[in-house]
Amino acid sequence: MNDLFEHLNQHQIEAVKATEGRIRVTAGAGSGKTRVLAHRYAYLVNALGISPSNILCVTFTNKAANEMKKRIGGMVSAGNTNDFVCTLHGFCVKFLRKEIHRLGYPHNFIVLDEEDSKDLAKLAMKEFDLEANQITVKQFLASIARFKRTSPYIYGFMLPSSIFKTINETSRYFQLQLKSFALDFDDLIYFTIYILENYSDAKAYWQDKLNYIMVDEAQDFSERNWTLIELLSEHHKNLFIVGDPDQSIYEWRGARPELFLNFDSDKDFILEENYRSTPNILEVANSVIKNNKKRIEKRLITNISKGKNVIHYHGKDDADESDWIANQIVQFKKSGFAYSDCAILYRASYLSRSVEQALLKKKISYTVWGGIRFFERKEIKDALGYLKLIAYYDDLAFRRIINVPSRKFGRVSMEKVQKIAEAQKISLYDALKIFNKESGNEQIKAFITLVDDMVARKNSVSISDLLNYVLNESGYMNMIRTDSDEERLENLEELLSSIKNYEHANQDDEISIDTYLQDIALYTNADYKNDESTVKLMTIHQSKGLEFPIVFICGLTEGVFPSHRSIRERKGSALEEERRLFYVASTRAEKHLFLTESEGYNASSGTDKYPSRFISEIADNLVEVEGNLRPELLEGTKYLVKSIDSEIDPEPITPLNVGEHVSHMVFGEGVVVEVNLEEDTCKVHFKDGDRHIRPSFLTPLV
DNA sequence: ATTTTCGAGATTTTT
DNA sequence: TCTCGAAAAT
Numbered sequence: 001m002n003d004l005f006e007h008l009n010q011h012q013i014e015a016v017k018a019t020e021g022r023i024r025v026t027a028g029a030g031s032g033k034t035r036v037l038a039h040r041y042a043y044l045v046n047a048l049g050i051s052p053s054n055i056l057c058v059t060f061t062n063k064a065a066n067e068m069k070k071r072i073g074g075m076v077s078a079g080n081t082n083d084f085v086c087t088l089h090g091f092c093v094k095f096l097r098k099e100i101h102r103l104g105y106p107h108n109f110i111v112l113d114e115e116d117s118k119d120l121a122k123l124a125m126k127e128f129d130l131e132a133n134q135i136t137v138k139q140f141l142a143s144i145a146r147f148k149r150t151s152p153y154i155y156g157f158m159l160p161s162s163i164f165k166t167i168n169e170t171s172r173y174f175q176l177q178l179k180s181f182a183l184d185f186d187d188l189i190y191f192t193i194y195i196l197e198n199y200s201d202a203k204a205y206w207q208d209k210l211n212y213i214m215v216d217e218a219q220d221f222s223e224r225n226w227t228l229i230e231l232l233s234e235h236h237k238n239l240f241i242v243g244d245p246d247q248s249i250y251e252w253r254g255a256r257p258e259l260f261l262n263f264d265s266d267k268d269f270i271l272e273e274n275y276r277s278t279p280n281i282l283e284v285a286n287s288v289i290k291n292n293k294k295r296i297e298k299r300l301i302t303n304i305s306k307g308k309n310v311i312h313y314h315g316k317d318d319a320d321e322s323d324w325i326a327n328q329i330v331q332f333k334k335s336g337f338a339y340s341d342c343a344i345l346y347r348a349s350y351l352s353r354s355v356e357q358a359l360l361k362k363k364i365s366y367t368v369w370g371g372i373r374f375f376e377r378k379e380i381k382d383a384l385g386y387l388k389l390i391a392y393y394d395d396l397a398f399r400r401i402i403n404v405p406s407r408k409f410g411r412v413s414m415e416k417v418q419k420i421a422e423a424q425k426i427s428l429y430d431a432l433k434i435f436n437k438e439s440g441n442e443q444i445k446a447f448i449t450l451v452d453d454m455v456a457r458k459n460s461v462s463i464s465d466l467l468n469y470v471l472n473e474s475g476y477m478n479m480i481r482t483d484s485d486e487e488r489l490e491n492l493e494e495l496l497s498s499i500k501n502y503e504h505a506n507q508d509d510e511i512s513i514d515t516y517l518q519d520i521a522l523y524t525n526a527d528y529k530n531d532e533s534t535v536k537l538m539t540i541h542q543s544k545g546l547e548f549p550i551v552f553i554c555g556l557t558e559g560v561f562p563s564h565r566s567i568r569e570r571k572g573s574a575l576e577e578e579r580r581l582f583y584v585a586s587t588r589a590e591k592h593l594f595l596t597e598s599e600g601y602n603a604s605s606g607t608d609k610y611p612s613r614f615i616s617e618i619a620d621n622l623v624e625v626e627g628n629l630r631p632e633l634l635e636g637t638k639y640l641v642k643s644i645d646s647e648i649d650p651e652p653i654t655p656l657n658v659g660e661h662v663s664h665m666v667f668g669e670g671v672v673v674e675v676n677l678e679e680d681t682c683k684v685h686f687k688d689g690d691r692h693i694r695p696s697f698l699t700p701l702v
Numbered sequence: 703a704t705t706t707t708c709g710a711g712a713t714t715t716t717t
Numbered sequence: 718t719c720t721c722g723a724a725a726a727t
Contacts, residue, residue: 060717113717250715252716253715253716253717348713408704408705410706411705541714541716542715706724706725706726707724708725710721710722712718712719712720713719
């Protein structure tokens with residue numbers, strides 16, 4: 001039993017042993033919080049005899065859940081299923097499969113991912129002529145989310161006329177959702193809360209069942225997440241939360257780190273000892289994060305020896321920056337590191353491109369983590385669309401694949417079928433059968449025969465065989481093959497083999513297309529593609545919770561990281577979040593940390609590129625500069641920061657004219673040669689060349 | 703009249 | 718790389 005505590009320090013052991021009551025653990029980066037959670041879980045099971053079915057362990061991502069399961073699996077004797085080690089959304093799905101019948105929904109309701117929601121939104125908007133010119137799909141979905149947050153809409157879901165007095169695009173969106181019994185991510189949380197609050201027997205059952213609840217990354221919880229978790233722990237009151245406000249990087253999505261700070265705890269633990277990074281790296285992280293005003297002071301200490309300097313490389317353009325990174329990796333490889341020891345982190349996914357090119361050139365094998373997430377890939381969604389159509393006659397799946405591959409069934413045919421479906425209140429697929437009798441073509445006829453055939457056989461054939469057959473017979477495989485799109489073909493192969501794995505792993509249970517689709521409903525990542533011998537490329541958000549011996553943070557350009565959107569947001573909270581993002585990124589590194597950026601022209605902000613303000617926030621003696629970093633570039637950053645800060649009021653509109661003489665703080669005097677009002681930039685001829693500059697950065701010369 | 707193809711434009715972060 | 722709108726192809 002004691003070996004359970006062997007690899008823990010005193011604070012960690014105390015936290016693990018504090019099982020009863022409301023416990024809060026504030027754990028800095030690299031202080032071993034996952035380890036504490038896993039050990040606590042094992043302690044509950046092995047030492048106290050609690051059954052895993054009475055423990056809920058909530059993680060933030062599916063990846064983290066899998067990681068946690070693996071760790072726990074190594075400590076808890078086999079046979080103890082840990083069903084409730086999952087994301088909060090994952091728990092809600094499990095909960096709702098059992099309980100949603102109370103609201104008149106079938107247990108096999110569909111979960112909409114973001115793209116599905118977008119498709120639905122587009123449909124609803126189109127019907128009311130609200131296409132992109134008025135509001136974007138994103139804005140429309142945001143308004144739906146707002147509506148769901150503020151209205152008792154679940155009641156309205158069941159009786160749509162009672163809540164929507166007028167028929168509009170919003171009510172239509174709800175109607176479409178209801179027709180497919182489809183829940184989006186928000187619905188999962190809200191429906192669960194609704195059932196717990198309104199059905200006392202369900203509430204009694206679940207509150208009694210969940211003896212112990214643990215939450216990882218609790219600083220990323222939204223208000224509704226807290227409502228739910230408090231509701232679930234109301235009876236036993238054993239709630240153990242772990243988090244780090246400095247690593248809150250999801251406020252844009254509704255995370256409320258202050259609720260973690262305000263948590264009403266019986267006992268508090270603080271883990272400050274860092275086991276991951278060298279002091280050099282920690283000091284860099286600390287010297288940036290301390291610029292945040294909204295923060296509790298926390299000091300990370302470490303016993304690791306000093307280590308190598310953090311290096312800032314300044315490239316002359318983004319290709320140069322990427323090449324430099326690739327060269328460093330080659331050097332590390334020569335000195336005995338593996339490619340998998342290296343990670344390249346960036347603010348936005350599009351930044352991976354130039355890095356990828358450089359790695360390809362040097363023949364360095366790499367994996368882009370979740371760049372395009374596996375289950376969001378077109379071909380995977382199409383393949384699953386065929387399965388969904390067979391399993392549920394799902395309308396959304398129908399729309400997706402009816403003309404893929406082409407069956408001469410375009411917009412006009414779709415409208416006709418939709419009319420039939422609407423008039424008779426039947427699914428689109430049933431409507432297609434009626435449509436087919438009147439004006440169907442050969443291909444549509446063959447499609448119907450195929451689907452009907454598959455529906456008849458769906459319970460007697462294995463899922464993998466069925467999918468394989470459908471993809472071949474429908475001509476989908478042929479389409480991909482004639483495109484000779486190797487990657488898509490491989491992805492489909494991978495999907496098939498993952499289904500085979502699934503069938504193998506669950507061979508004792510009764511499995512069907514239905515259960516399979518339900519089980520993968522929340523999976524957006526392909527976690528099984530974990531290649532040991534490749535450099536990892538990922539966004540900083542995706543890197544959370546991971547660690548690597550060697551980390552490159554690239555694209556550290558003002559306007560990219562921090563992004564110009566958060567800079568523009570006047571409240572400053574967005575900028576503080578960017579800073580926390582930098583903190584997360586830099587504390588991923590164990591031994592070596594590299595910060596890279598480059599000169600050039602930034603198309604999205606319409607100006608030249610300057611080093612990120614975060615670099616200038618680092619104390620001078622902490623970084624070593626490589627590359628030709630001209631001092632005026634750092635001045636440019638300072639100027640950029642200052643002028644945006646002073647831009648509190650809407651900038652005065654004094655349009656510049658072509659030919660006007662202007663002066664710029666860094667580039668000196670010049671002449672305006674072009675004015676672009678739409679992009680709010682102008683091209684100025686300076687003595688050392690032409691540059692695009694925002695008018696507000698120029699002073700007219702009299 | 704419909705469907706398909708082709709080229710231009712745009713990209714934060716995720717359950 | 719993917720999405721969307723306009724011209725070409727059926």
